[in-house]
Amino acid sequence: MVEIRKLITARETVFSELGVEAARPITRAVGMAVIRNPFAGQFVEDLRPLFEAGAMLGERLMPELVKLLDGPAVSYGKGAIVGVAGKWSTAVRAFTRCSGNQCGRRSAAERR
DSSP: OOOEEEEEEEEEEEEEETTEEEEEEEEEEEEEEEEEOTTTTSOOSOOHHHHHHHHHHHHHHHHHHHHHHTSOOSEEEEEEEEOGGGSEEEEEEEEEEESSSSSSOOOHHHHO
């Protein structure tokens, strides 16, 4: 069982980037979990329990993130960061929702 210290969710909507207006708004939702790393400070051959913890955290965070998007996700990413001296690990899952069929890209008809 993974020891969860905190769960964080956030939503952002991007209307322009570097002074260029997006063809359509891009909404991103991010979920973060700060967990206790049971393997901190030691060498471990089999890190499978951490991968299983990541899967469990994804299942727990995913419904909340999808609600923040106002529609189905069109892209997905994940990452992990180990905290100071390996004591805490942070798992990050991000989902992106764009209106239209591509994120921030105009169709050939829109470019004409």
